[in-house]
Amino acid sequence: MTLTEMGMNARNASKSLALATAEEKNIALEKISHALNENVAEILAANAEDIALARENGLSEAMIERLTLTEKRIASIAAAVLKVKNLPDPVGEILESRELYNGLKLEKRRVPMGVIAIIYESRPNVTVDSAVLCLKAGSAVILRGGKETIRSNRALEGIMRTAIESAGLNPDCVQLVHDTSRETARELMGMRGVIDLLIPRGGAGLIRTVVENAKVPVIETGAGNCHVYVDAAADLTMAANIIKNAKMQRPSVCNAAETLLVHKAVAKEFLPLARAALIGCELRGCEKTCTLLPGIKLADESDWSTEYNDYILAVRVVDSLDSAIRHIEKHSTRHSEAIVTQDAHAAAEFMNRIDAAALYHNASTRFTDGEEFGLGAEIGISTQKMHARGPMGLKEICSFKYFVTGEGQVRG
Amino acid sequence: MTLTEMGMNARNASKSLALATAEEKNIALEKISHALNENVAEILAANAEDIALARENGLSEAMIERLTLTEKRIASIAAAVLKVKNLPDPVGEILESRELYNGLKLEKRRVPMGVIAIIYESRPNVTVDSAVLCLKAGSAVILRGGKETIRSNRALEGIMRTAIESAGLNPDCVQLVHDTSRETARELMGMRGVIDLLIPRGGAGLIRTVVENAKVPVIETGAGNCHVYVDAAADLTMAANIIKNAKMQRPSVCNAAETLLVHKAVAKEFLPLARAALIGCELRGCEKTCTLLPGIKLADESDWSTEYNDYILAVRVVDSLDSAIRHIEKHSTRHSEAIVTQDAHAAAEFMNRIDAAALYHNASTRFTDGEEFGLGAEIGISTQKMHARGPMGLKEICSFKYFVTGEGQVRG
Numbered sequence: 089m090t091l092t093e094m095g096m097n098a099r100n101a102s103k104s105l106a107l108a109t110a111e112e113k114n115i116a117l118e119k120i121s122h123a124l125n126e127n128v129a130e131i132l133a134a135n136a137e138d139i140a141l142a143r144e145n146g147l148s149e150a151m152i153e154r155l156t157l158t159e160k161r162i163a164s165i166a167a168a169v170l171k172v173k174n175l176p177d178p179v180g181e182i183l184e185s186r187e188l189y190n191g192l193k194l195e196k197r198r199v200p201m202g203v204i205a206i207i208y209e210s211r212p213n214v215t216v217d218s219a220v221l222c223l224k225a226g227s228a229v230i231l232r233g234g235k236e237t238i239r240s241n242r243a244l245e246g247i248m249r250t251a252i253e254s255a256g257l258n259p260d261c262v263q264l265v266h267d268t269s270r271e272t273a274r275e276l277m278g279m280r281g282v283i284d285l286l287i288p289r290g291g292a293g294l295i296r297t298v299v300e301n302a303k304v305p306v307i308e309t310g311a312g313n314c315h316v317y318v319d320a321a322a323d324l325t326m327a328a329n330i331i332k333n334a335k336m337q338r339p340s341v342c343n344a345a346e347t348l349l350v351h352k353a354v355a356k357e358f359l360p361l362a363r364a365a366l367i368g369c370e371l372r373g374c375e376k377t378c379t380l381l382p383g384i385k386l387a388d389e390s391d392w393s394t395e396y397n398d399y400i401l402a403v404r405v406v407d408s409l410d411s412a413i414r415h416i417e418k419h420s421t422r423h424s425e426a427i428v429t430q431d432a433h434a435a436a437e438f439m440n441r442i443d444a445a446a447l448y449h450n451a452s453t454r455f456t457d458g459e460e461f462g463l464g465a466e467i468g469i470s471t472q473k474m475h476a477r478g479p480m481g482l483k484e485i486c487s488f489k490y491f492v493t494g495e496g497q498v499r500g
Numbered sequence: 501m502t503l504t505e506m507g508m509n510a511r512n513a514s515k516s517l518a519l520a521t522a523e524e525k526n527i528a529l530e531k532i533s534h535a536l537n538e539n540v541a542e543i544l545a546a547n548a549e550d551i552a553l554a555r556e557n558g559l560s561e562a563m564i565e566r567l568t569l570t571e572k573r574i575a576s577i578a579a580a581v582l583k584v585k586n587l588p589d590p591v592g593e594i595l596e597s598r599e600l601y602n603g604l605k606l607e608k609r610r611v612p613m614g615v616i617a618i619i620y621e622s623r624p625n626v627t628v629d630s631a632v633l634c635l636k637a638g639s640a641v642i643l644r645g646g647k648e649t650i651r652s653n654r655a656l657e658g659i660m661r662t663a664i665e666s667a668g669l670n671p672d673c674v675q676l677v678h679d680t681s682r683e684t685a686r687e688l689m690g691m692r693g694v695i696d697l698l699i700p701r702g703g704a705g706l707i708r709t710v711v712e713n714a715k716v717p718v719i720e721t722g723a724g725n726c727h728v729y730v731d732a733a734a735d736l737t738m739a740a741n742i743i744k745n746a747k748m749q750r751p752s753v754c755n756a757a758e759t760l761l762v763h764k765a766v767a768k769e770f771l772p773l774a775r776a777a778l779i780g781c782e783l784r785g786c787e788k789t790c791t792l793l794p795g796i797k798l799a800d801e802s803d804w805s806t807e808y809n810d811y812i813l814a815v816r817v818v819d820s821l822d823s824a825i826r827h828i829e830k831h832s833t834r835h836s837e838a839i840v841t842q843d844a845h846a847a848a849e850f851m852n853r854i855d856a857a858a859l860y861h862n863a864s865t866r867f868t869d870g871e872e873f874g875l876g877a878e879i880g881i882s883t884q885k886m887h888a889r890g891p892m893g894l895k896e897i898c899s900f901k902y903f904v905t906g907e908g909q910v911r912g
Contacts, residue, residue, distance in 0.1 A: 103829075103853070106855075107852060107853065186874065188867075188872065188873070188874060189874075192863055192867065194873060194874075199855075201885055201886075202855060202885060280711075280712075284885050284886075285885070285886060299692075299715065300692075300715045303711065303712045305884055305885070305886045307886075323908070326907075326908040329908060329910055330908065330910060332910075333910030333911055334910075337910070337911055417515075435905075439903050440519060441515070441519065443518075443611075443614060443901075444901065445901060445902060446901065446902040446904055447901060447902065447903055447904065448904045448905075448906065449903075449904070449905045449906065450905070450906045450907055450908055450909075451604055451904055451905070451906030451908070451909045451910070452909065452910045452911055454910070454911040455600075455604060455904060455909070455911060456902075460600065460911070461600070461606060461902070462598065462600060462601075462606075472717055473613055473614065473696050473697070473717070473899035474613075474696075474697060474717045474719075474886065474887040474899070475886045475887035477899060477900055477901060477902075478901075478902050487885035487886070487889060488889055489855075489856065489857060489858065489859060489889060489890075490857060490858040490859065490868075490873070490889075490890050491851050491859055491861075492858055492859065492860045492861070492863055492867060493847075493860075493861045493862065493863070494860065494861065494862045494863030495862055496735070496738040496741060496742065496862055496863070497862075497863045497864065497867070498741055498742060498744075498745030498746075498749070498863070498864045498866070499745055499749055499864055499866040499867060499872070
């Protein structure tokens with residue numbers, strides 16, 4: 089099938105899906121969850137082929153770990169589908185309602201986006217997560233995963249489509265692009281009038297390619313060079329606890345901290361506490377930090393803008409709140425930034441001045457997450473400022489339209 | 501000045517403007533309005549140079565009319581600035597507020613977009629309108645107008661910047677690109693990390709170029725192939741009145757109707773009423789229409805997708821509500837679509853099924869407008885589905901961020 093045909097099928101499916109009731113969509117989600125559990129053997133067999141080929145092609149063990157499915161992982165993917173099913177339907181909510189001066193009744197109602205395309209890399213759970221979030225939000229989805237998991241993805245696609253059809257919905261609500269060449273990704277990026285929203289999910293290279301080349305609307309996700317700033321008025325025990333969590337709890341994710349900034353007034357007391365809290369983490373410090381923590385590596389300029397996604401932390405002593413803010417403005421990817429302080433004025437200045445999706449006062453940056461924010465699930469974390477910012481749940485992948493009702497009004 | 505320097509100035513200005521109070525911004529707007537009225541002679545002299553050059557270059561009288569300023573037009577631009585001043589400040593409004601399960605307090609607050617760029621064509625009022633809307637919304641703006649009005653725009657820029665500075669704000673909140681070569685437009689479209697939002701304002705060619713080439717986030721505006729559908733259950737007097745208004749009141753604008761669809765059950769009775777209501781308008785009909793209205797021109801396939809912006813209307817008789825919806829789905833630019841009917845079910849089906857920014861029941865499409873919708877003013881009408889849809893006022897050119905306040909919470 090060509091992408092043009094796939095696009096037409098998706099547009100067509102999106103029309104009936106947009107009008108489906110919450111109940112109809114929920115039945116489909118329940119059937120998908122059930123079918124995933126019922127077809128574990130088929131999924132594992134397809135996944136085993138992907139893994140065998142990955143080993144043949146010399147992929148790293150870390151990569152192979154990411155694309156591997158197990159019975160337990162499939163059960164957890166199926167359980168996540170039921171969680172999405174149990175979320176409230178975002179479609180149809182009245183966002184604004186007013187009567188205009190001329191008696192016209194104006195309502196702004198949330199409606200599905202239409203057709204959403206997702207370009208992603210290796211993890212096969214993204215195939216199911218993205219499909220069910222789009223389905224619940226009333227949009228047809230075109231999935232373009234990576235070649236490393238194409239067999240697993242095809243199995244998951246087939247199972248989901250059969251389940252959707254058995255629920256009485258159009259199976260073209262979920263379509264996977266089987267040709268994983270670069271050409272199909274390029275073509276998707278240019279399908280204006282067919283794709284209403286394109287979301288890249290994956291590494292920095294993929295996201296940059298999509299953002300720079302797409303002619304269809306895109307939401308940029310992902311990059312997180314997050315900072316924790318320990319102010320002169322910080323509770324230092326709390327600060328050590330927060331930087332430990334922000335750096336160490338799961339260093340591979342985008343909301344993990346990459347740089348610690350410490351006000352000079354508390355550096356001498358705090359840095360040893362930080363080092364004790366960060367055992368197992370490599371520290372790369374500015375000159376002052378190296379003086380106060382002898383033996384650690386000297387950071388170079390590139391460290392301030394590196395998203396390590398690893399047990400490495402850059403550490404800098406700053407002269408003032410203002411220096412901290414200026415450092416962050418210079419290096420931030422506008423994801424999540426935290427201040428630890430007992431001084432409410434310093435916190436307000438930090439949070440008002442810094443341009444990021446989420447600003448934290450006395451809490452870990454690790455909370456920037458759809459579930460933590462109470463959105464139920466997320467399809468990614470937006471680092472752009474248009475449409476959606478921060479965790480994107482069901483509402484964030486919807487659009488809206490105006491319903492205007494009159495009795496023959498014309499414009500004067 | 502290079503665009504890179506201009507971009508740095510804009511980012512810098514955007515930081516202080518984002519923190520400016522409503523009062524500080526309002527003083528600047530008042531001074532801009534006052535200065536426009538005070539400097540009419542300077543503006544008219546610059547505009548006269550633009551007009552003389554336009555004549556020399558053989559521009560059409562219609563084009564020259566669009567770029568011409570008069571004392572009255574300047575007074576009206578200055579008055580519009582005061583109207584923007586009197587609108588509520590969109591910045592800082594709390595959009596959501598909740599306490600999470602772990603006691604974290606989460607607030608979603610509206611914040612300025614940052615740096616907005618506008619690429620536009622001939623009308624010099626856009627220079628002032630765009631600048632003051634961005635300023636009120638707390639964003640710095642980079643204006644890239646057309647070469648036909650560069651002298652007028654430079655005069656307006658100088659007057660606005662002096663006024664902004666005299667109000668104590670950074671004049672780099674408003675900057676005009678003086679080099680009107682294609683190269684500067686291209687360069688603006690690629691300024692990632694500097695420009696947060698790019699809005700093209702002008703003809704279809706300009707908008708397509710920007711949408712297809714920009715690497716920065718764009719809001720697509722403008723194209724309006726709007727339909728009025730007269731249902732079997734329509735009040736035909738009301739319908740004639742609505743199509744007259746939708747087509748004739750101001751045919752050059754995007755919310756004017758371009759195609760009339762008529763249910764076959766009322767075609768014989770309605771089409772003569774429509775013809776009588778549309779005196780002065782060329783009709784191009786389908787075969788059935790031509791039979792019922794002898795003497796009118798036969799429409800060809802291209803008529804259904806043409807945005808005439810003129811006293812021309814395509815007319816088609818359809819077999820059913822469903823045919824009308826399918827015709828609109830095929831040809832719509834997703835701007836504004838109207839149904840005239842006394843049948844509430846037909847109206848609901850039309851409005852639910854059609855994918856457009858604004859759906860009308862028993863009212864003219866001409867109401868899709870920022871002032872009519874009660875937004876106070878507009879910077880354009882979005883025809884895309886991301887971020888903003890339909891008229892974009894002050895709120896629609898803002899972003900938001902999350903403020904999360906804790907007492908040392910870390911993620912478990």
